[in-house]
C-alpha cells in the first residue's frame with residue numbers, strides 16, 4: 001500500500017513526504033524538479049523525475065508500485081506570476097490534474113488529496129471564511145485551483161472516488177529541526193522575504209499596500225506552520241482510509257496577522273532590524289484571508305503543534321540561516337576550485 005505524492009520534492013510536499021515516511025508509510029514521488037529539490041526527500045523514497053501530467057509516466061509508476069492513494073501537490077504556485085502567465089497556470093494546475101485523474105480513474109485509485117488554496121475565495125464577505133463561502137478568485141492561480149476542485153468533485157461523483165480538498169491558507173515556517181524548508185530561489189512569500197532581509201540577503205522588504213481598510217493598512221493573512229500542514233495530510237489520509245466522505249477543508253489556524261505585524265515578528269525573533277519600504281498594492285492580492293477552521297477540527301484527528309507566529313518565524317529563520325550557510329559554502333568551494 002503505497003502513497004503517490006506528486007510535487008513531493010517541493011516545499012509542502014517534502015514536509016509531507018517526511019511526515020509520511022516517519023510514520024512508516026511507503027511513499028513514491030513524481031516531481032519534475034522545476035521548483036523542487038531531490039535532496040530534500042528522505043533517503044529511500046523513490047523519485048520519478050517528470051511531469052505529473054504525463055499519463056505514460058504516471059501509469060508506469062502506478063504499475064510498478066502498489067499505489068492506494070494520491071496526494072497531488074505538483075503545480076505552479078505564485079499568484080503574481082499567474083497574472084502574467086494565465087495559460088501556463090491553467091496548463092500546469094488544471095491540465096496536469098486532469099491527466100493525473102484520468103490515470104487514477106483508469107487504474108481504480110479511489111483516494112485523492114488535492115492541494116487547493118484560500119485564493120479560491122477572493123475577497124470574502126465574511127471573515128473567518130467558511131468552506132461554503134462564495135468562490136470568486138482574483139487571480140488565474142486561484143481560478144486554476146477552483147477549476148480543479150470542480151473537476152475533482154465531478155470525477156469523484158462519476159467514478160466512486162473519495163477525495164479531500166485541502167484549501168491551504170498561508171503556509172510558512174520550516175521543519176523544526178531545520179532538516180528541510182522553503183528553498184525556492186526567488187520565492188515571493190512574505191515570511192521568506194522577511195527572513196532573507198533578516199539574514200542580510202536583501203537590503204529591504206517592500207510592503208505591498210498600506211492603504212487597505214485594515215487595522216494598520218496592510219493585508220491580513222492566516223499563517224499555518226508547514227509541519228502542522230504536513231500532519232493535516234496524514235490525518236486526511238487516515239480519514240479517507242476509514243471511509244470518510246469526500247470533503248473540502250480550510251487549513252489555517254483561524255487567526256490573522258497583518259503584513260506589518262508579520263515583519264515585526266521576524267524582527268523580534270531575529271533581533272535584527274532591516275529596512276521596510278511602503279510600496280503600491282500588488283495586483284491580485286486579497287485584503288484579508290483568515291480561515292474558519294471548525295470543519296477541519298471537527299472532521300480530522302488533527303492537533304496543530306506550532307500555532308504561534310513567532311515560532312513559525314523562528315523556524316523559518318533557522319532554516320534560512322542554514323540554507324544561507326550551505327549556499328555560501330558552495331559558492332566559496334566553486335570559487336576556489
Ligand SMILES: NC(=O)c1ccc[n+]([C@@H]2O[C@H](COP(=O)([O-])OP(=O)(O)OC[C@H]3O[C@@H](n4cnc5c(N)ncnc54)[C@H](O)[C@@H]3O)[C@@H](O)[C@H]2O)c1
Pocket residue numbers: 006007008009010011012013030031032033034035036037050051052053072073074075076077092096115116117118167168169170171172184
Ligand atoms: N505555499 C503556499 O502558501 C501554498 C498555499 C496554498 C496552496 N499551495 C499549493 O500547495 C502545492 C505545493 O506548493 P509549494 O508551496 O510546496 O510549492 P513548490 O513550488 O515548492 O512545490 C511544487 C512542487 O511541484 C513540482 N512540480 C511543479 N509542476 C510539476 C509538474 N507538472 N509535474 C511534476 N512536478 C511538478 C515542483 O518541482 C515542486 O517540487 C501547490 O499545488 C500550491 O498551489 C501552496
Ligand SMILES: O=c1ccn([C@@H]2O[C@H](COP(=O)(O)OP(=O)(O)O[C@H]3O[C@H](CO)[C@@H](O)[C@H](O)[C@H]3O)[C@@H](O)[C@H]2O)c(=O)[nH]1
Pocket residue numbers: 077078079116117118119168169170171188189190191193205206207208209219220221259282285289
Ligand atoms: O515582499 C512581500 C511579499 C508579500 N507581501 C504581502 O504579503 C501578503 C502575503 O503574500 P504572499 O506571501 O506572497 O502570499 P499570498 O499572495 O497570500 O499567497 C500565498 O497564500 C495563498 C493562500 O492564501 C497560496 O495559494 C499561494 O500559493 C501563496 O503564495 C500579501 O498581502 C503580499 O502583498 C509584501 O507586502 N511584501
